[in-house]
Amino acid sequence: MSSRERILARVRAAVAGAPPVRVERDHRTAGHGPGDAGLFAERVRDYRAAVHVVPADQVADAVARALAERGARRVVVPDGLPEEWLPAGLERLRDDPPLGAAALDAADGVITGCAVAIAETGTIVLDTGPGQGRRALTLVPDYHLCVVPAARIVPAVPDAVARLDPSRPLTWISGPSATSDIELNRVEGVHGPRTLDVVVAAG
Amino acid sequence: MSGTFLGMPAFPRNAEKALLNSQLRFNLRNATHTIRARRAAVVDELPDWERLRAAGKAIKDDALRNLDRYLVQAEEAVTRAGGHVHWAADAAEAGRLVADLVRATGETEVVKVKSMATQEIGLNEILRDAGIVAAETDLAELIVQLGDDLPSHILVPAIHRNRAEIREIFRERMADWGRPAPPDLTDDPAALAEAARRHLRERFLTAEVGISGANFLIAETGTLVVLESEGNGRMCLTLPRTLISVVGIEKVLPTWRDLEVFLQLLPRSSTGERMNPYTSTWTGAAEGQEFHLILLDNGRTNALADEIGRQALRCIRCSACLNVCPVYERVGGHAYGSVYPGPIGAILTPLLRGTATDLDASLPYASSLCGACYDVCPVAIDIPEVLVHLRAKGPHPPAERLGMKAVGWTLNRPARLRLAQRAASRLRRLVPRRRLPGPGAAWTDTRDVPAVPEESFRAWWRRTEGREGGAR
Ligand code: SF4
Numbered sequence: 001m002s003s004r005e006r007i008l009a010r011v012r013a014a015v016a017g018a019p020p021v022r023v024e025r026d027h028r029t030a031g032h033g034p035g036d037a038g039l040f041a042e043r044v045r046d047y048r049a050a051v052h053v054v055p056a057d058q059v060a061d062a063v064a065r066a067l068a069e070r071g072a073r074r075v076v077v078p079d080g081l082p083e084e085w086l087p088a089g090l091e092r093l094r095d096d097p098p099l100g101a102a103a104l105d106a107a108d109g110v111i112t113g114c115a116v117a118i119a120e121t122g123t124i125v126l127d128t129g130p131g132q133g134r135r136a137l138t139l140v141p142d143y144h145l146c147v148v149p150a151a152r153i154v155p156a157v158p159d160a161v162a163r164l165d166p167s168r169p170l171t172w173i174s175g176p177s178a179t180s181d182i183e184l185n186r187v188e189g190v191h192g193p194r195t196l197d198v199v200v201a202a203g
Numbered sequence: 204m205s206g207t208f209l210g211m212p213a214f215p216r217n218a219e220k221a222l223l224n225s226q227l228r229f230n231l232r233n234a235t236h237t238i239r240a241r242r243a244a245v246v247d248e249l250p251d252w253e254r255l256r257a258a259g260k261a262i263k264d265d266a267l268r269n270l271d272r273y274l275v276q277a278e279e280a281v282t283r284a285g286g287h288v289h290w291a292a293d294a295a296e297a298g299r300l301v302a303d304l305v306r307a308t309g310e311t312e313v314v315k316v317k318s319m320a321t322q323e324i325g326l327n328e329i330l331r332d333a334g335i336v337a338a339e340t341d342l343a344e345l346i347v348q349l350g351d352d353l354p355s356h357i358l359v360p361a362i363h364r365n366r367a368e369i370r371e372i373f374r375e376r377m378a379d380w381g382r383p384a385p386p387d388l389t390d391d392p393a394a395l396a397e398a399a400r401r402h403l404r405e406r407f408l409t410a411e412v413g414i415s416g417a418n419f420l421i422a423e424t425g426t427l428v429v430l431e432s433e434g435n436g437r438m439c440l441t442l443p444r445t446l447i448s449v450v451g452i453e454k455v456l457p458t459w460r461d462l463e464v465f466l467q468l469l470p471r472s473s474t475g476e477r478m479n480p481y482t483s484t485w486t487g488a489a490e491g492q493e494f495h496l497i498l499l500d501n502g503r504t505n506a507l508a509d510e511i512g513r514q515a516l517r518c519i520r521c522s523a524c525l526n527v528c529p530v531y532e533r534v535g536g537h538a539y540g541s542v543y544p545g546p547i548g549a550i551l552t553p554l555l556r557g558t559a560t561d562l563d564a565s566l567p568y569a570s571s572l573c574g575a576c577y578d579v580c581p582v583a584i585d586i587p588e589v590l591v592h593l594r595a596k597g598p599h600p601p602a603e604r605l606g607m608k609a610v611g612w613t614l615n616r617p618a619r620l621r622l623a624q625r626a627a628s629r630l631r632r633l634v635p636r637r638r639l640p641g642p643g644a645a646w647t648d649t650r651d652v653p654a655v656p657e658e659s660f661r662a663w664w665r666r667t668e669g670r671e672g673g674a675r
Pocket of ligand 1: 472517518520522525582583584
């Protein structure tokens with residue numbers, strides 16, 4: 001008998017005669033209107049990320065200011081990122097052909113959009129769709145700037161799960177990389193980007 | 204410390220040693236109380252916490268009840284998405300599968316994401332014997348690995364080490380594994396984390412094979428889910444060309460939608476955050492990677508066959524029960540002699556491994572049965588119930604069995620009980636405080652004998668009819 005057959009047979013023998021289980025979902029589920037951009041910004045700030053809430057037509061200025069503040073000049077820009085978010089004169093690295101790990105490591109940062117953002121937890125979710133790029137792009141560079149259009153913000157986790165497509169690789173990001181392994185002191189950035197800036201394009 | 208949990212002595216002896224270590228107790232108290240307070244605050248924020256908890260419990264119970272069906276469904280979904288699925292009945296088979304898969308890539312080095320399942324099967328040792336170096340990449344696991352040590356907490360495995368010790372470990376051992384620690388390394392946590400970042404980054408950028416576990420496996424879609432903080436998980440899951448995930452069969456969730464419950468329960472219970480910094484999900488061969496899923500039994504079907512014990516398989520490894528446990532707080536994780544410490548370890552380990560060794564037989568006694576672990580558990584595992592059940596099932600010393608029989612005989616007839624109590628009151632001064640003679644000695648090895656009261660409860664009740672302040 002293969003291990004597969006043996007394990008399945010053991011499982012069946014172990015639960016034989018056990019009663020069926022009813023799953024009640026009387027917790028808060030999806031579908032309670034749009035997410036609150038103010039709450040989202042506040043919750044992202046709790047993770048010690050910088051958040052800038054600006055009118056939709058001032059995203060490029062906010063991006064330029066954030067990059068200048070971080071001293072980021074050569075940044076990775078994934079295909080499909082809206083042009084109007086990008087300041088003029090930006091030194092862009094394109095991921096076509098795909099950049100090697102060393103090239104990504106040498107970049108000053110990366111700018112992306114997102115698939116969904118969650119107000120209650122201050123989370124952004126990337127699904128590798130347009131303007132987000134491969135998973136490695138937001139992982140290897142030390143600085144990540146994410147632009148979140150207010151329309152992408154949902155209230156809570158169930159709304160995000162309902163909107164996302166599980167067949168795509170997803171990355172949920174809540175603040176910069178952090179560790180608390182040394183005497184429970186929070187240290188930002190061990191392996192992922194140490195700095196996360198979020199620009200919320202309101203209304 | 205020898206770097207293996209196997210063959211460790213029984214819990215009371217481990218605990219006695221740990222209690223003498225005041226540094227350990229200080230670190231533990233500080234850490235468990237801090238996380239505990241944080242958890243309570245973010246749990247209170249959610250108006251539907253108890254309903255989420257009930258849903259989490261029911262979803263897991265359904266997954267376990269129909270595990271055969273869900274496992275086959277997950278296998279089909281992963282295969283459809285270009286992944287390969289393997290089944291491992293025990294630790295040795297899982298280790299062999301991983302070693303063969305690594306060998307097939309021609310590589311002799313792998314990077315690892317922190318995973319309890321791979322620790323449980325002793326994967327690093329199996330790979331070492333196959334000539335493969337497995338590098339831990341979680342900061343705490345790195346500290347443990349470099350220090351030739353064992354993890355002591357599910358969430359913060361190096362909780363027993365302070366910053367000065369970590370600095371020494373880095374200075375002495377990093378060079379053996381790759382980039383050495385900088386010569387002027389201080390014990391500032393930020394400097395230590397930076398040294399780890401540089402040490403590991405070299406490895407990440409060149410690694411061809413990554414090994415992980417998973418927090419959840421979605422049957423409906425074949426999606427794997429990993430929650431983490433540091434980004435080392437993302438590194439191992441994303442950059443290598445080949446990814447191998449070793450996943451216990453109890454990690455299955457029936458549907459994608461179930462994540463709406465568990466992505467709320469787990470981070471809040473675990474680190475006390477609204478959400479952990481990074482969660483990655485992938486289905487089959489993502490972004491051109493070669494993907495292998497190994498489904499691991501290794502005793503889980505034994506646990507499943509135990510009607511009362513099977514609820515332990517609901518565990519999502521949040522470690523909340525460790526942080527509230529008065530026993531864990533004082534003795535630390537090593538005393539449990541297993542990768543699963545604390546209250547959950549005290550039930551899960553004997554359920555998975557059986558109670559053949561002294562250590563495993565002693566684990567159900569590593570608790571005061573105060574019930575704090577049950578109150579805090581996000582999937583409502585009744586740990587005290589399982590502890591009592593395992594105590595009743597486990598081997599008992601002959602004296603204890605005899606004693607229990609005598610108690611039964613006495614309690615069965617009120618008249619006998621009255622007589623026994625009167626005798627006890629009269630003989631009370633003859634009972635030693637510290638150590639019982641004869642067959643009672645084993646029982647008092649680890650406990651003081653309670654004083655026998657002057658008057659029994661029944662006698663007191665008869666005299667006062669239960670009036671408050673009815674002095675004795
Ligand atoms: S038993 Fe419950 S509280 Fe303990 S680690 Fe598992 S899920 Fe968390």
